[in-house]
Structure formats: structure tokens, C-alpha cells
Amino acid sequence: MGILDVNLNGLKLKNPIMTASGTYGYTDEYDDFIDVSQLGAIVTKAISLNPREGNEHNRITETKAGMINSIGLENVGIEKFLETKSPVLKSKNIEYIMNIAGSSFDEYVRLATICQTNNIKAIEMNVSCPNVKSGCLEFGVDENVLYDLVKSVREVYKGFLAVKLTPNVTSIEKTGAAAEKAGADAISAINTLKGTSLKVNCINGKFVKTMVQGGYSGRGIKPVAVNAVLRLYNTVNIPIIGIGGIEDIDDVIEFFAAGAQAVQIGTANFTYPDTALKLVKELENYVVKNGFKDLDEMKKELRR
Amino acid sequence: MIKDKKKIFEAVVDKVEKVSRSAYLIETDLKEEVDVKAGQFVSIYCDGLTLRRPFSVYSCKASKIGILFKEKGKGTKYIKSLKKGDLVNITGPFGNGFTLENKKALSVGAGIGYAPVAFLKSKSDECGIENMLLCGFPNKNEIPDLVKADVICTDDGSYGIKGSVLDAAENILKDYKPQIIYACGPLIVLKKLVQTAQKYDIPVQVAMEKEMACSIGVCRGCVIRVKHDGNIVNKTVCKDGPVFWGSEVVW
Missing domain, CATH: 3.40.50.80 (Nucleotide-binding domain of ferredoxin-NADP reductase (FNR) module)
Incomplete structure (x- = not known):
């Protein structure tokens, strides 16, 4: 038993620090910088039923307090993941949650079925994908659609199931409650905010515009994320995994104070590739330094 | 020295000097020997900015590397402002680099x-x-x-x-x-x-050059279209490149 042990509704991790989907690859890509197996878990890049090429160019841009990405879920697809990536995760003893993304109910269910058949221990549903059937509205913006989607996945998948909520909704309490009611084991909050960067350059009297439209992440979204976690904490009874702009130990503590049981580090991995592991060590120091027996005890005190 | 391993260096600035009307040279000491191929790059953390700035390496001798850059925005403005003795966080070396062939x-x-x-x-x-x-x-x-x-x-x-x-x-x-x-x-x-x-x-x-985030091929932010085995596929400038054969790039 380590002092940072965490039990997320049955998913036991050696610490609550994970890395967020899309920022950490599939397996050991950060191994040159840190021992990835020391993290609580990594969340894989979103994996779809078939390989995806992603969006056309200008996929990323920096903003004043973060970045915007429009990668378009480029990924190798589940078959190649199982064939080439999951053996690496196993051999290196890296704990992982597989992030899945579909473009229809059927695709999510088929993905979840494959995960069940292949004994994938934990999955996180990315529900910020456009639902082709309903005019490309995201699955995660309508609590009724989300309920049905999570329920269909729950029926075929028995492992740990987290639902990653989008903040681009009127009431995240409603979508969070829908995910819980449909049988999710945990909620990950939040996915990226919708954002647009329109950089304008005037060259010899001519305007050159560079636009990136997509998901806004990084330190600028942290207050939005903390707000979502706090509201969800007051609504649902399943564990919340906090995500959004976490860079340092104070941010981690803030998310715990808001009600998160674990956190994911995303954009900060790009700024400092050793951020996540550094936070594991700093969190351990924080717990000890402040005289707590373990993280659980500290969290209880934090929420009094 | 472990070759081919990407690392995080807390480097010390030896000097930053203006070398032309808009270009600068920064020389830093990584404090350990590195092996950099021509065409490989390093990424520099620029105070307060989310994304590191990638620069191809201009010179490398033992633990010292030099980078040539132009002042373009906030990142390069920061690097320009560094003084001898300042610490600068550098990651790398990244990418494939040129393949030097024994040809004229x-x-x-x-x-x-x-x-x-x-x-x-x-x-x-x-x-x-x-x-x-x-x-x-x-x-x-x-x-x-x-x-x-x-x-x-x-x-x-x-x-x-x-x-x-x-x-x-x-x-x-x-x-x-x-x-x-x-x-x-x-x-x-x-x-x-x-x-x-x-x-x-x-x-x-x-x-090649492209705005990038992770420098190690995971975020897929810097992809270009490249011909590969009769297909056109995405390749990352940061990891698969930055050097490509001109004939395989889809211009």
C-alpha cells in the first residue's frame, strides 16, 4: 500500500496522476524523459474502430493561455492498437485507460465489445465526437443521447468505464447525472472547450489569416474545469477525474478540493514532458509534509 | 553518454549575440555531452509560454550547442533576452536529421x-x-x-x-x-x-518546418502529407522528419 493509492470505483491505481488522452501517445512514447510506468495511468490517444487520418492542416496553434488543436482524432484504429500497442503497455507494466471515440452508436458498441473480448481493464469514452446521425451534433451535449450511448456501451462492457464530459453544454450536471444513471463508473471532466484562433498578419498591405478552430486546452481553461468538477461533485456519487489546465501541485490540490478523486495532465506534457511524474513526487511530498497518513485522509480533510 | 536518447537539459547560456539585422546566435552548455545530427532540432521552453519553440541545431561540440534564430514573436523575443549564465530549459535532440551520403x-x-x-x-x-x-x-x-x-x-x-x-x-x-x-x-x-x-x-x-506541440510524434499536430508505398500518408515533421526526400513530400 502506497500513500498515494487510489481506488476509483474498483479501478485501483498506485497514484491519482494520469496523463490525458491525445497528449501522451499510446504507450511509452515519453520513456526517454520519465519512467511512464510510475504514473497512476496513461489515457491513450482516442482510438476508433478504423484508423483515422485526422483533419487537414494547421492543426495546432498557441494561444495566450494554452493552445487550440484540431487534430481530428488521427489514430491507428483499434486493431493495430491491440496488435502493436497493447503488448508494449503490458511488457512495460504501464497502467492505462483506453480512450475510445466513435461516430455512431454502433461504433461505440463495437469498440466496447472488442475491449471486453480483449480484457481491456478500463476505458474512457470520448463523447465530444460528432454524431453523424444527428447532424453531427456531439454525443455529449444532449443528456438523453448521452444516457442511451453510455447505457449501450455499459451493456457490452464490464470493465471500468469512465465518460469524458464536454464542457460545451448548458448544464454539465445534467450530462454528468445521465452518465452516472447509465452506469458509468467515473466521470472525466473536462474535455476541451470550443475555441478559434484567427491570427492576422498584414504583409505589404495584404491580410494573411491563419485560422485554427478546435479544442482549447491549457492553463486558460482551468477555472472552467474546476467549476465543472465542483458542480459535478455536488451532483453525482461516482468518482470524478479532474482535467483542465493542470500544471503544478497547487493545481492538483485545487482539483482535489473541488471534489476530484484523480487528475489528468494534458497540455502541460508539451511544455515540460516530465510534468506528470514530477507531480506524483510533489504530491507525495505534499501529503507527507502536511502530516497526513495518506492521500485519502488528506482528501477527506480537504472536503470538510 | 547515451546516444539517440532524448532528454531534458537545464542548460546554461554561454552567449546570445546579434549576427545580422534580424538574426541571433545563442550558444548554450547542456552540461553533458550530446550527439546531434545535422538537421535534428531541439525545443526551448520560453518563459510562460505553453508550447516550446523548435530550432534546428547550428553547431554542436561536446556539451555545447548553438542555435541561429530570427526574432519572430514572444518565444524568440524571450530567447533573445537571455544573458550569459542564465538557465534555459532545452529538450531534444529530436527528429531524424539529414542522412549524409558519400556523394558529391x-x-x-x-x-x-x-x-x-x-x-x-x-x-x-x-x-x-x-x-x-x-x-x-x-x-x-x-x-x-x-x-x-x-x-x-x-x-x-x-x-x-x-x-x-x-x-x-x-x-x-x-x-x-x-x-x-x-x-x-x-x-x-x-x-x-x-x-x-x-x-x-x-x-x-x-x-521541413511546422508549428508543433510535443516534439516527439504523439500529438500529431505537425503532420504533412507524404507518399509512402504507393499511398499518401501523414508523417510528423517532429519525429518522422524534419528531413524528408523532396520526391516523397506532397507539395
Whole structure:
């Protein structure tokens, strides 16, 4: 038993620090910088039923307090993941949650079925994908659609199931409650905010515009994320995994104070590739330094 | 020293100096020996900014690396402001770098693209490989003091040959007849150079540039379209590149 042990509704991790989907690859890509197996878990890049090429160019841009990405879920697809990536995760003893993304109910269910058949221990549903059937509205913006989607996945998948909520909704309490009611084991909050960067350059009297439209992440979204976690904490009874702009130990503590049981580090991995592991060590120091027996005890005190 | 391993370095700045009207040279000590191939790059953390800034390496001797850069925005403004003795966080080296072949070569550097090909030239000199270095700048004031090239051209003719580096390259292809070309510069220059070289059936290795986030191939933010086994696929500039064969890039 380590002092940072965490039990997320049955998913036991050696610490609550994970890395967020899309920022950490599939397996050991950060191994040159840190021992990835020391993290609580990594969340894989979103994996779809078939390989995806992603969006056309200008996929990323920096903003004043973060970045915007429009990668378009480029990924190798589940078959190649199982064939080439999951053996690496196993051999290196890296704990992982597989992030899945579909473009229809059927695709999510088929993905979840494959995960069940292949004994994938934990999955996180990315529900910020456009639902082709309903005019490309995201699955995660309508609590009724989300309920049905999570329920269909729950029926075929028995492992740990987290639902990653989008903040681009009127009431995240409603979508969070829908995910819980449909049988999710945990909620990950939040996915990226919708954002647009329109950089304008005037060259010899001519305007050159560079636009990136997509998901806004990084330190600028942290207050939005903390707000979502706090509201969800007051609504649902399943564990919340906090995500959004976490860079340092104070941010981690803030998310715990808001009600998160674990956190994911995303954009900060790009700024400092050793951020996540550094936070594991700093969190351990924080717990000890402040005289707590373990993280659980500290969290209880934090929420009094 | 572990070669081919990417690392995080808390480097010490040796100096930052202005080398032309808009270019600067920063030399840093990584405090441990590194092996950098010409065309590889490092990423620099710039105070308060989310994304690191990637720069191809200009020089590398033991633990010291040099980078040439132009002031373009907040990141480079920060790097320019560094003083001797300051700490600077550097990750790398990243990417594949040029594959130096034992063939008579022409290296082409347009603008700040001079940096990696000048580094390559120093490597080919060490190996005794014939390599003519051609570089081009808008005008005399934009030529870094440290430039050592066989042929220099300026768009306005204020120094060396008047005209674009592309015209000069074509003349060199006819007379000097290189067997391979290495190049770095703006996308449009690389594209046209590859077209010209194709007429003479000379392969070109191009060092590409793209805004990037992770530097290690995971975020897929810096992909370009590349021909591969009869298909067109995404390749990351940061990990699969930054050097590609000109003939495989979908321009």
C-alpha cells in the first residue's frame, strides 16, 4: 500500500496522476524523459474502430493561455492498437485507460465489445465526437443521447468505464447525472472547450489569416474545469477525474478540493514532458509534509 | 553518454549575440555531452509560454550547442533576452536529421535555413565529402556575420550573386553536377528547388518546418502529407522528419 493509492470505483491505481488522452501517445512514447510506468495511468490517444487520418492542416496553434488543436482524432484504429500497442503497455507494466471515440452508436458498441473480448481493464469514452446521425451534433451535449450511448456501451462492457464530459453544454450536471444513471463508473471532466484562433498578419498591405478552430486546452481553461468538477461533485456519487489546465501541485490540490478523486495532465506534457511524474513526487511530498497518513485522509480533510 | 536518447537539459547560456539585422546566435552548455545530427532540432521552453519553440541545431561540440534564430514573436523575443549564465530549459535532440551520403553534394540554405545545412557542411568536411554550400538572403544586412558559404546570393544584389537562391542553384546543378542536394528554407523555396532538381534527376533531402506541440510524434499536430508505398500518408515533421526526400513530400 502506497500513500498515494487510489481506488476509483474498483479501478485501483498506485497514484491519482494520469496523463490525458491525445497528449501522451499510446504507450511509452515519453520513456526517454520519465519512467511512464510510475504514473497512476496513461489515457491513450482516442482510438476508433478504423484508423483515422485526422483533419487537414494547421492543426495546432498557441494561444495566450494554452493552445487550440484540431487534430481530428488521427489514430491507428483499434486493431493495430491491440496488435502493436497493447503488448508494449503490458511488457512495460504501464497502467492505462483506453480512450475510445466513435461516430455512431454502433461504433461505440463495437469498440466496447472488442475491449471486453480483449480484457481491456478500463476505458474512457470520448463523447465530444460528432454524431453523424444527428447532424453531427456531439454525443455529449444532449443528456438523453448521452444516457442511451453510455447505457449501450455499459451493456457490452464490464470493465471500468469512465465518460469524458464536454464542457460545451448548458448544464454539465445534467450530462454528468445521465452518465452516472447509465452506469458509468467515473466521470472525466473536462474535455476541451470550443475555441478559434484567427491570427492576422498584414504583409505589404495584404491580410494573411491563419485560422485554427478546435479544442482549447491549457492553463486558460482551468477555472472552467474546476467549476465543472465542483458542480459535478455536488451532483453525482461516482468518482470524478479532474482535467483542465493542470500544471503544478497547487493545481492538483485545487482539483482535489473541488471534489476530484484523480487528475489528468494534458497540455502541460508539451511544455515540460516530465510534468506528470514530477507531480506524483510533489504530491507525495505534499501529503507527507502536511502530516497526513495518506492521500485519502488528506482528501477527506480537504472536503470538510 | 547515451546516444539517440532524448532528454531534458537545464542548460546554461554561454552567449546570445546579434549576427545580422534580424538574426541571433545563442550558444548554450547542456552540461553533458550530446550527439546531434545535422538537421535534428531541439525545443526551448520560453518563459510562460505553453508550447516550446523548435530550432534546428547550428553547431554542436561536446556539451555545447548553438542555435541561429530570427526574432519572430514572444518565444524568440524571450530567447533573445537571455544573458550569459542564465538557465534555459532545452529538450531534444529530436527528429531524424539529414542522412549524409558519400556523394558529391550541394547544400542550399535559404535565410535562417542556413543553420542546419551549415552544420551539415561541417560534418561533411569532417568526413571529407565534397559539399558545396549555397545560401541566399534578402540583402547584405540579413547575412549573419558567421556565414561561411561557397556561394552567397542576395535578392537585391547587395552582396554576392544577385537573384534568388533558386536561380543560383539551377546554374550550380548544370556546372557542378552534384549527386545529392540537402536543403532548408521556406516551404516555397524547398518546393521549387525540388522541382528544379527533378529536371536534373538529382535527389533532394529537405528539412521541413511546422508549428508543433510535443516534439516527439504523439500529438500529431505537425503532420504533412507524404507518399509512402504507393499511398499518401501523414508523417510528423517532429519525429518522422524534419528531413524528408523532396520526391516523397506532397507539395
